[in-house]
Amino acid sequence: MDLAQKHPNLMISILTPGWIKTRMTEGSAASKEPHEGTVALKKCLFEELPASGLFWGSDGKRSPLHYMRNPGDPEYDGTLPSFAEE
Numbered sequence: 001m002d003l004a005q006k007h008p009n010l011m012i013s014i015l016t017p018g019w020i021k022t023r024m025t026e027g028s029a030a031s032k033e034p035h036e037g038t039v040a041l042k043k044c045l046f047e048e049l050p051a052s053g054l055f056w057g058s059d060g061k062r063s064p065l066h067y068m069r070n071p072g073d074p075e076y077d078g079t080l081p082s083f084a085e086e
Helices: 002-006 034-046
Strands: 013-015 054-056
Touching: 013 034, 034 054
Parallel strands: 013 054
Antiparallel strands: none
């Protein structure tokens, strides 16, 4: 996010593919097939994004960096939910 502020002429996104089933994750709770890990990447590459410096979850929805948003949960709107407040 700091990089996005320092370089306003670039579109910078942070994303996660999710927990993908691979040989490295074998025996863990990884549940997504490799092709399912491309959702956020495709969004960042091929869709018009609202701003630079945002984090995108494995389902291609805007997600917070400071608390967990599970795939299928509502998209993060930039406000801190009451359970995450200190």
